Amino acid sequence: MYTFKKRTKFLPSLSCLLATTFILALNGCKSEEKKEAETEAGTKPVVIGYVGGFKGLVNTEEIEAKKLTHINYAFVNVQDGKAFLTNEKTDSTNFRKLKLLKEVNPDLKILISLGGWAWSENFSDAVLTDASRKIFAKSSVDIIKKYDLDGVDIDWEYPGMAGEEGNVYRPEDKQNFTLMFQAIRNELDLLEEEIGKKKLLTTAVPGFASFLGVTEMGKAQQYLDYVNLMTYDLFQGDTVVHHASLYATDKYKTEKSADDAVKAYTAAGVPVEKLVMGLPFYGRMFKVAKLEGGLGQKQTSQEYIDGYTYIKDSLVNKKGFKEYRDEVSKVPYLLNASTGEILSYEDETSVSEKCKYVLDKKMAGVMFWEYTSDPKSYLLNAVDKALKK
Template identity: 55%
Template sequence: MALCFGSLNLFGTKKPSPKVVIGYVGGYRGLVDASIIDASKLSIINYAFVNIKDGEAFLTNEKTDTVNFRTLSALKKINPSLKIVISIGGWAWSENFSDAVLTEAGRKKFATSAVAIVAKYKLDGVDIDWEYPGLPGEEGNVYRPEDKQNFTLMFKELRHSLDSLQKKAKLKQKLLLTTAVGASKSCIEMTEMDKAQQYLDYVNLMTYDYKTEGSKIAGHHTNLYGSTKDPEESSADRSIRLYIAAGVPPAKIVMGIAFYGRGFKMKDDTNFGLNQVPEKGVRGGGFTTIKEKFLNDSAYTAYWDENAQAPYLYNAKEKVFITYDDEKSVIAKCNYVTKYKLGGVMFWEYSSDPKGYLLNTIHVTLK
């Protein structure tokens, strides 16, 4: 992979493309509070989520979604280049993807319905967050081996439908097609990213949730590098290298940043919880809460893992370990994106840092 990254410098004197900053905004929470959204610091807002019902993209909360589309689109008065994109699926609404795109007729039906929402509300594209093709996500999700090929064919049909709308509506700007993908090796093995990427503008790597409440070991959930010498340890760097090896151009890869933490109740104080066996997962909190509450609480001690380029907190009294992204780790991630000429960064989810600490850091760092 050193050769692969080394080849990224062969651009001569061509001016590098601006890095994108993609923020997921959760409409599933209800009405969006536009007052906390700094549109001037964003390239794309991915509206989460649109559901799938009877093989079609479907607004489960249409009244709320309609208001939110207007609210978000109004932010273009602040930033005329801002794009508003619908994100379909997510953890809770991926159960029907496999059935919807199983056949050619099904893929056309699904693509037509998704693009119809884009057209009706004058939006700027589609993001697919299928968790996960060919793999179990949430309990009860349908998945099958054919998902691997159908994942690619779905994007082909979506790209065709979006291009047709652009032509029909005489739009000057290309309509966007992106996807959020799992950062594990198994997610790559169950997709054809070398083929799928040709239809995509960006591939948003969910380089977080490496550790979740069900993990057998408490560790970093959104680390840039590995904490140990284990080459198989999950990290953003490892995930990015795997996706490049799978055929995704670096300029299309968007690194994920977590605006939230994950917590673990530990059995004892060994290593302040890092890489130890927990009793259970606990709430980690959003970054604004972590910064303003936990970091100002003497019960918590902040630590920095130099190897992983990642922070963590430990509360010795409660035996609670919290893993998260902070300003320092975000700077490291943004510098990585710049160094390796990646497409940019994305984050989940806006309301977890309403004070904008991490977005401000992204804005001043990402070049």
């Protein structure tokens, strides 16, 4: 600090100081403007598309990259306690082709998704101990490091619960599920420090509340960027209900809804701004012995119908199917009186309703399974339009 007597001696320096202060202030304003713009950009809803690499080579020419924010590459297997590329030649080719989509959309993020319905049997063993979790976490992050990808998505179906027949699950999964995310996040942090780029950790979780009793989602969420709610296949038992209702009706006791899932996960401690609404780009066909009103009846069988392009072009008000809409659940369905078939699915109107819900609730965005189920992009176009409103 200088005194009044010495002030004149420092006038030139003071001028420089004032000029420097002005420049810094100007840069500071620009920095704040940039930060504000980044914040605004960060609030834009995510659109996460699962792409099925398990099907073989991905035709990336059909992917509309500008309408996506993230691609989750499904699936990476879990074998011998490690993340494992079952067909590395095909997977590596797919990674290369998917990364080229960044030329169209530089902000696009590409993640590997581990597990899925068919490849979740080994998660419980892989994350059983501190040592095994570290090995599993490192092997997962090693893949995205090797192929310069943007993150890891975990689709464990399910910790602490039976999924596919033969899956290993145990009570310890409840804590180990959380500790697994901690271990992966630690490895991602190390990679971030090494390369100076943000890496993501996300998970896909079922849209039924019973999952919250066998996990610690309130704790686990602290390690996660997004929690992708699989708000589809929400039928239980042998009663025919909508498989992806936005809201549940009072008619069917077994019916669950996306709204139920959002409320349950937020009550469990997951911030709503991390929750991603899941949209099925496929349908579920139920069959009943005799069609008597449709929903609420006992089913004799059900099957996966892939996907919406086929449903719209070939089944809606065709081949004996008649379209109806549930104004409470906000979803369509088809009835076929001659065959006893009931189809539950999403259409442009229902996904737009869910996008409106996402915006109203300030959720993170939407995700969908699976990209090739709607090659004409009927639903993706509806999502893109609805989220830009």
